[in-house]
Amino acid sequence: MLITALVASGIAYRQSPEYLAAAARKKEDLLRANAKAKEANERYLAETRKMAQLQREVDQAVKAAADAKVRAEQRKGFHCLNDIDGSHWDMQAAIKARLRNPGSFEHVQTAIMPAEHGEHQVIMTYRAQNGFGGMNVEQAIGVLNAASCKLIRLDVPG
Structure with a gap:
């Protein structure tokens, strides 16, 4: 009987105007908090998209x-030259092939001009x-392909 009275009083309280008003306030508070959280989430997503776009641009x-x-x-044209002595190996080999004594070849220096029409003058x-x-x-004058660094032409005196 005591349990029945407690249950009946709980049901009666839930139907009271005070309980209904408190429940309505709580529901409104939860809806407002949910709306604020949703706004904050949308701002965060917008900022994240903006930062991602800036990162892509950077x-x-x-x-x-x-x-x-x-x-x-x-x-x-320096990418075509040897890092150690600044020579071009294909050009060196072509010059040595034309010498009477290839073993006497000594590289002094190599100058390369900026590419024009896809070719370097060397x-x-x-x-x-x-x-x-x-x-x-x-001095020998050569022409290199700017993309492949291959020797195209070689003019050697004598």
Whole structure:
């Protein structure tokens, strides 16, 4: 009987105007909190999208700058030359093949011009033994493909 009275009083309380008003206030508070959380989530998502877009733009700018640097370096032509002595191996081999004594070849220096129309002009100064046993200093002029660094033409004096 006591349990029945407690249950009946609980049901009666839930139907009272005070309980219904408190439940309505609680429901409104929860709806307002939910709306605020939804707004905050939308602002966060918008900021996240904006930051992602900015990151993509920065990445594109960095990539463009790196590509421009590579193109500038390739235009200069130094990527075609040996890092150790600055020579071009294909050009050296072609010059040695034309010498009387290929073993006497000594590389002095190589100058390379910026690419024009996809080609680099190259001037190689070298020493080699002449027919009388003396050493001559000569220059050979070559043309390299700017993309592949392959020797296209070679003009050697004598």
